[in-house]
Amino acid sequence: MAFADWKALKKIDAHIHVLPDEVHEANPDANDVWVYADMHRYQTIMAANNIEKAVVMPFNDPCLMSMESTVDGVHRALCKLKKQYPGQLYAYADVDVRNSQSETVDAICRAIDDYSLDGIKLHPNNSGTAIDSDYNRAIFAFAQERQIPIAVHSYPNTDDDVSAAKRIVKIAERYPDLKWIVSHMGGFQWEVLRSIRCYVDMSAILPEYVHAYGIGRTNEILRSFGAERLLFATDYPDSRVLRSDEIYAAYYDALDQMDFTEEEAERIGYGNAIDILGL
Ligand SMILES: [Zn+2]
Numbered sequence: 001m002a003f004a005d006w007k008a009l010k011k012i013d014a015h016i017h018v019l020p021d022e023v024h025e026a027n028p029d030a031n032d033v034w035v036y037a038d039m040h041r042y043q044t045i046m047a048a049n050n051i052e053k054a055v056v057m058p059f060n061d062p063c064l065m066s067m068e069s070t071v072d073g074v075h076r077a078l079c080k081l082k083k084q085y086p087g088q089l090y091a092y093a094d095v096d097v098r099n100s101q102s103e104t105v106d107a108i109c110r111a112i113d114d115y116s117l118d119g120i121k122l123h124p125n126n127s128g129t130a131i132d133s134d135y136n137r138a139i140f141a142f143a144q145e146r147q148i149p150i151a152v153h154s155y156p157n158t159d160d161d162v163s164a165a166k167r168i169v170k171i172a173e174r175y176p177d178l179k180w181i182v183s184h185m186g187g188f189q190w191e192v193l194r195s196i197r198c199y200v201d202m203s204a205i206l207p208e209y210v211h212a213y214g215i216g217r218t219n220e221i222l223r224s225f226g227a228e229r230l231l232f233a234t235d236y237p238d239s240r241v242l243r244s245d246e247i248y249a250a251y252y253d254a255l256d257q258m259d260f261t262e263e264e265a266e267r268i269g270y271g272n273a274i275d276i277l278g279l
Helices: 021-026 039-048 071-084 101-113 134-146 165-174 184-193 205-225 244-256 262-277
Strands: 011-016 051-056 089-093 119-122 150-153 180-183 199-201
Touching: 011 262, 039 051, 051 262, 071 089, 071 101, 089 101, 089 119, 101 134, 119 134, 134 150, 134 165, 165 180, 165 184, 180 184, 184 199, 184 205, 205 244
Parallel strands: 011 051, 051 089, 119 150, 150 180, 180 199
Antiparallel strands: none
């Protein structure tokens, strides 16, 4: 049986970070990982790695993503990136919890309808707002009604972390028709998520699973979700364990050793993301 060649496979990276040019220009002396979050550099990486499209995630921290430090500023910057790289970049709307719930829903509405963004990103740890807090209710109701995907950061350190898997299960039960992507697969609380209807993206966490569990067990964990629910995603250029320029090679090295067929890999690496983006 031939298994997939992940580098050669046409892919969508369902979770990356690039910063707008004006943020880079304002920080010419930066020498951290975010120097890599640059579309000029990333385009070369896309071409070399058969990444046809990538989904840019904001941080729920407007200071990182726009010079004006407002959620509308972030959405305009993301819209501009999408227009600069048509068909290559997609982007999720941001949330700034300093705004009221209705201001947040209005901003998301503009992001989707006027700036053509593709989903909503919630980052409970950056915003300090638990995923199941009352603040998010209006967002979930809006997203469920409009069938807008929500990607939620979940890489919890403790059982009652603001992004804990059990909080996500609670929301999934309350909003059964929500289109969910749980980013980082709920970290080491992945098992709790198996019972709910959600996609999981393997960004950031795949190298950590391989490190903690080895290839065979990681393969079983991914399989326990099934190809229909998995998304190829890296969190480029951010990683707790890898240099930015090592990330893709580490993903291929791990995935090439697993037992996903060409057809399953196409689902995980491309088809599921196409479905979520509605393309
Ligand atoms: Zn991320």
